[in-house]
Amino acid sequence: MVEPGDRKNVAAYLQEAYEVSITRACQTVGLPKSVYYYESKKDDTEVIEKLQELVEKKPTRGYPYYFNRIRNEGLAWNHKRVKRVYNKLKLNKRRKYKRRLPHRYKEPLIAPQIANHTWSMDFMHDTLTNGRKVRILNIIDDHNRQALCIEADYSHSGNSVSLALDRLLEQYGKPDQIRCDNGPEFISNTLVSYCSVKEIKLKYIQPGKPTQNVYIERFNRSYREDVLDAYLFDTLMQLRSLSEEWKEDYNLNHPHKSLNNKSPLKYLKLNHDI
Numbered sequence: 001m002v003e004p005g006d007r008k009n010v011a012a013y014l015q016e017a018y019e020v021s022i023t024r025a026c027q028t029v030g031l032p033k034s035v036y037y038y039e040s041k042k043d044d045t046e047v048i049e050k051l052q053e054l055v056e057k058k059p060t061r062g063y064p065y066y067f068n069r070i071r072n073e074g075l076a077w078n079h080k081r082v083k084r085v086y087n088k089l090k091l092n093k094r095r096k097y098k099r100r101l102p103h104r105y106k107e108p109l110i111a112p113q114i115a116n117h118t119w120s121m122d123f124m125h126d127t128l129t130n131g132r133k134v135r136i137l138n139i140i141d142d143h144n145r146q147a148l149c150i151e152a153d154y155s156h157s158g159n160s161v162s163l164a165l166d167r168l169l170e171q172y173g174k175p176d177q178i179r180c181d182n183g184p185e186f187i188s189n190t191l192v193s194y195c196s197v198k199e200i201k202l203k204y205i206q207p208g209k210p211t212q213n214v215y216i217e218r219f220n221r222s223y224r225e226d227v228l229d230a231y232l233f234d235t236l237m238q239l240r241s242l243s244e245e246w247k248e249d250y251n252l253n254h255p256h257k258s259l260n261n262k263s264p265l266k267y268l269k270l271n272h273d274i
Contacts (some may be wrong), residue, residue: 007031008031010029011025011028011029011031011036012036014028014029047077047081047082047085048085048089050070051082051085051091052089054066063082063083063086063091066086066091067079109214111142111258112142112143113143114143115141115144115268116172117142117143117175117176118141118178119140119148119175119177120139120142120180120213120216121137121139121161121178121179121180121186121216122138122216122217122220123135123138123156123185124136124220124223124224124228126233126239128233128235132154134152134239136151136152136228136239136243137149137150137151137152137156138216138220139168139178140216141172142215144267144268145215145256145258145264146264146268147247147250147251147264148168149167150223150243150244150246152243153236158184158185158190158191158192161186161188162190165194165195165200166194174199174200176201177200177202178195178201178202178203179213180204180213181204181213182204182207187204222254223243223246223250226246227239227243227246250263251263251265252265252266
């Protein structure tokens with residue numbers, strides 16, 4: 001069954017494609033000529049905006065929920081009107097949707113004045129000579145840019161990140177907060193629950209804004225230039241061994257312009273001595 005709106009479109013197509021009169025095109029599709037020229041004076045802007053707002057917030061619900069929600073909010077639109085707009089927007093069709101992230105807010109990046117105030121963490125990727133991919137978890141202290149963790153493995157999860165943090169907490173103490181992106185390991189229920197129990201705040205940057213985590217990004221660049229891009233690794237153990245050597249040298253000897261050309265450990269010692 002073809003609705004009048006669709007027949008109007010068909011009539012317009014016939015008139016343009018075959019250069020026939022509007023009268024003949026309307027007769028062909030069985031559409032009254034008056035209906036062809038009729039222009040609706042209804043303004044459904046408010047209904048459209050409201051339905052789109054509800055669908056954005058509650059994408060899995062159907063028409064009965066949306067209509068009753070509209071009524072509960074005190075909007076007295078007729079159910080026929082709401083249903084007409086609902087169908088017009090094709091909301092009666094099954095929609096694909098994906099899990100959405102909570103809103104992330106941009107915050108100024110300020111270097112902490114004490115150690116263990118803010119840590120930053122991020123993942124890097126590389127490939128062994130046999131073609132097998134590896135992922136490297138990097139964690140640093142934003143105060144003195146000290147490399148706390150460079151953990152390479154074939155894969156990582158929220159559980160492996162939690163275990164790495166557990167080892168760091170025993171060695172360095174507990175940070176107040178950890179800055180990271182919105183990767184699946186970092187937003188996983190396992191890591192979120194772990195940080196909640198440990199009373200560590202997870203500070204997520206905005207999606208697609210790596211500059212909001214610039215301390216770890218700068219660290220990643222140094223690590224990639226000195227290790228990942230400088231060597232070919234046959235095994236995971238080779239990568240882990242060289243990464244550990246590099247981490248110790250970085251913490252002890254790498255000069256940072258932002259630290260008055262002091263290395264992370266020397267800067268930390270200088271601050272403690274003061």
